Amino acid sequence: MKRAGAPNASENPPQKRTKASQACASCRKQKSRCEILDVRPVAGAPVVIRCHRCKVLGVECSFETSDLIHFAPKAVSASTPSSDASSPGTSTTLVEPTSSYSGLGALAAAAAASSLPTPIPPPLNTPTTIPARFGIAPEDLVPNASTPVWGPGYKASRVSRVDWTAAPMLAIQEMVRCPKIDQPIDIPSAARLSDILSGAEITSLLDIFETRYSPWLGLPPARLNNTNSLFDIVRCTIASRQLPLSRRSSAAPRLQKLTEDVFVSELFNPQPSLDSIRALLILSVWTPISGTGAEARDGRLLIASAVSMAMNLQLQNESKRVIGLRAEKPQKMTEIDESTHKWRLWMSLAVVESALCVGTGRTPVSHLSPLDHDMTALSSFPEFTLLSVRDIRLGLAAKVLHVCESALQLRLQRVDNLETFFNKMNDLTYTMEGMSRLIKPLYVLTPLDTFYSQMLLLEYHACLVLIYHHALREVRTTYERDAPDTPWYSVETKAGHCISLFWGREALINAEGVLTTFLSVTDPTLFSSAPDIIFIMIGFAATWIFVSNFTLYQMAGSNLGGPSEMLQTLTIERLHQIALSPDHAATRCGHVLAALMTAWEKRKPAPRDPEMSECFIHVPYTRTNHPQVQRGPYIGTQATEATMVPDLGVAIDPLGPFPDLGGAEINWDLFMDDVFWSTFMENLNSDAGSVPVVPLG
Incomplete structure (x- = not known):
């Protein structure tokens, strides 16, 4: 891994380490790799380097007291926290936070970095400006003036909200994270x-x-x-x-x-x-x-450490070795089996790291080679042995995550590039849909690991939601930055596709697919062993459905209809059903979604005539040649009944054109507005004290 890029030369750059001091004392003693991945800020004092290994282990690093490597603190600005973008190919970035730069401030910096125009985009650099040590508390989702969306240098009048959608999985993860107890419990020690x-x-x-x-x-x-x-x-x-x-x-x-x-x-x-x-x-x-x-x-730090250890043992080259042994020494089965075992471990490490990093803003350290992917094909699809089924599942998961990562790297740099961006993004989603032919029937075809193969389908849908979410965010941020007079939600392609509805519809369908797959498991006790990331994916999908409800109300004052609200209700019930303890990820996810449901029920406007509300299942996403139906503008939720238009509560004609909103003041932020999140956080925080910690008994 390359070392973190240095700050700008005009800002007191650090002294380079001498050749005799290429590692801290602890790493030199143990002859281990010493890497500097981030810095630890202290207000009013120089920022002292600490190596990644010492940080993970929680031990003292000699760099902390060394005079060789220090960063001079920048002047603190309350309104414009900054972040330094790393150079292309660099997997980490040194961030200099302000006193108010915590939690969502890091996400705002990531959003700012990806929104500012750049000649050549570094796709993976923006997310890496989010140091894991800052963390994101739920209350950080409530925006404030000190966390701008566009960052330094942009017009202050355009700073209207904090965009935490740059790393949505990280935001959901931090909301689900169990709060830390200030007074640790005294636990008796044991040796074995x-x-x-x-x-x-x-x-x-x-x-x-x-x-x-x-x-x-x-x-x-x-x-x-x-x-x-x-x-x-x-x-x-x-x-x-x-x-x-x-x-x-x-x-x-x-x-x-x-x-x-x-x-x-x-x-x-x-x-x-x-x-x-x-x-x-x-x-x-x-x-x-x-x-x-x-x-x-932080699971991402742990898996990065595991990957680094595996690379020191050259596990990334095992696929090449296995294929060579099979061709040259087929009789040496013991050696082949040992090498295959190492390859499987490397595949698992790479897949897990990608799953933990995708949508969180961290770049994976591991990379799978074409030979790694070829190895999964050696397990013949019809031969359903336990090992072949797990090899197939590893291979499919790796491909899904690879396509997802590729989609998240795409950037819409200018509004003129919309057609190219639209086509490239759709090419990747079509690739995902092609893989669904193998993923969807897998748990039906094999009698082995049926439940785990079904969960691969859940991960597939979650990755698609993340892709469409990213695509919509790119269009929104680019148009709001470069063409503020053009409503981003009404942008169309040359073929007549309304992009916000085209991709929004697909995101909604896949979000419902996540919840449907989750609820379709007949034995909910199987989820007691589910990784934390599964519940993060479920939480993200459920949030997207809340978003869709809100957006459709904004668009036409209509109910989403269909199965969405019932899926959300059943999901919350099942999460509480499978929860093992108050600090189980399922418990926290259910708590967050229940609070979100409560806030949404209080916020959403009631239809003027409930009998007129229609199921908004056929979401329009292209213009047609039908004559436009004249509709009055939608009035915000605070409007009085006397000012509401007669059509309020009627769904948009599925075959009609994009509705004429007549210049109505509408918040088109696909992750809801500041007032909604403030209401949500009030509910979440008011209930937080009711979740106890399991007693030692």
Whole structure:
């Protein structure tokens, strides 16, 4: 990985490290890779470098006290927080925050960076300006004047709201994140698993993990014997959520503490084992349910560390080695199997990292080669063995995420490039639709891992929602920046496609597809082992449906109709049904969506005549030659009944043209307006205190 780009030369650039000081003292001692991925700001003091490895381990870094590498703090501006864009190919960026630069401020900076015109766009640089350490509290979604949408240099009169849609998955993730308890609980220490669990419990938890958790990773079952390694401890810690509540409340906190202790010591090992890498992979996917109120680690940092360790072991080259061994030494099955095992671990690492990073603003470290993708094709589709099914699922997930990442890199630089942007984005979505021929029937065709293959379909729909969300945001930000006199939502292609409705309709259909797939599982207990990212995807999809409801009300004062609201209600009920504890991701996701539903019910306007409301299923997305139906302008939700037009509450004619809004003042922000989010956060925060932490008992 390249090191973070230096600040502008005119802003007191840091001294370069000498050749004799290429790593901090801790990394030199352990002969480990030392990388500087970000900086830790301190108000009124120089920003001191800390290497990535020491930060993840939570140990002191010699760079903190070194005089060699320092960044001089910039002048603080309350209204224009800034961020330095990294150079092309750089995976991280040094950010200099202001005193009010936290949470959503980072997202606003990301939005500003991607919205400002640039000659040659660095597609992946914008998201990487969001340091994970800042975090995003739910209340950060409420905009304020110190977090502009366009950033420094843009006209202050245009700063009307904060655009956190630049990293939507990160925003949902931070809302779902369980709040940290200021006063940590004192937990008795333990030296080994047997100090906490009986032998029967250890065996049972290892078996549960390999049966219900490993399939999510696409990896074959691992050994069940306990060696008290980090791998065994992590598996028991994560699977302990399946213990009865009384037993879990006493065992889970001690297991998490043991995991933290062993984790730190194991990471100092200059030659990590495959089991250690797999342990880090597990910790990045599942947050332990312990009830301690401890701050959860950033899964993206954990998976980046695991990928870095795997690259040190050259796992990224295993596909080439396997193919070579099969061609030259087919008789050496042991060697081939060992290399194939390493390749599967590399595939799982890459797929998980992409899933955790997509839509959050972080660039994955890992990259799959064409040979990696070719390896998945070696598992013949009709041969449904356990390994072949998981190989197929890994390969399909990798392709879906690759296309999704490619779509999120596309930028609409100028309004003149709309046609090209529209065609390229549609080409990628058509590629996704082509892969659906393999994804949709997979869980029906195979008797193995049926539930996990069905969840691949959920991830597929979620990625499509993210793609359409990004496409709409690019059109909105570009037109609002470069052509403010042209309503972005009415922009059409030369073929007559109204882009906002064309892509908005597809986003809505796929958002409903996420919830439908989630609700179609007949045994909801299977979701007790679901990774946290699954609930983030569900939360994002449900939010998009709320958005669609709001937008259609703004457009025509009509109900969305169809299954949307029922899908949302059932989703909230199921999330609470499958939740294992107050700090389970399912619980938090259900809480956020319930608060969003409450706020929306209070905010949405009632139709003038409920009997006139129609199901808004056929969303128009192209102009036709039909004569335009004259409609009065839609009046905002605060208008009195006397000022409402007679047609209010009637859906737009599916075969008619785009409605003439007559210059009405309408907020067309596809992620709702500031007043809505303020109402939402009031509901969310007022209920936050009612979610207790699991007692130690």
